[in-house]
Amino acid sequence: MRQSWPPLDGSILAAFKSAQDSGRLDVAELLLRALECLCGGPVEGSAVQDAYRLICDCSEPEPLQHEKSRRRKD
Numbered sequence: 001m002r003q004s005w006p007p008l009d010g011s012i013l014a015a016f017k018s019a020q021d022s023g024r025l026d027v028a029e030l031l032l033r034a035l036e037c038l039c040g041g042p043v044e045g046s047a048v049q050d051a052y053r054l055i056c057d058c059s060e061p062e063p064l065q066h067e068k069s070r071r072r073k074d
Helices: 008-021 025-039 047-058 065-073
Strands: none
Touching: 008 025, 008 047, 025 047
16 A cells, blocks of 8 residues: 655655744755755745745845944934
8 A cells, every 4th residue: 555645845845944943044954955956946836936935934134234333323
């Protein structure tokens, strides 16, 4: 009897999200590389594109260095 496993890219994406959520960015980076190898790049609708979206959604833009120094003067 053959077991039904989730697609490999979905499993790697889930592990990527878990690593990112737990602050293990070193592991998340390696998993992103694995997705890039498996999917061949950020193809529309692929797991690697979803991973890039997760990166963009969770990061807040930091003020630029010159903006930080300007705020201190005010």
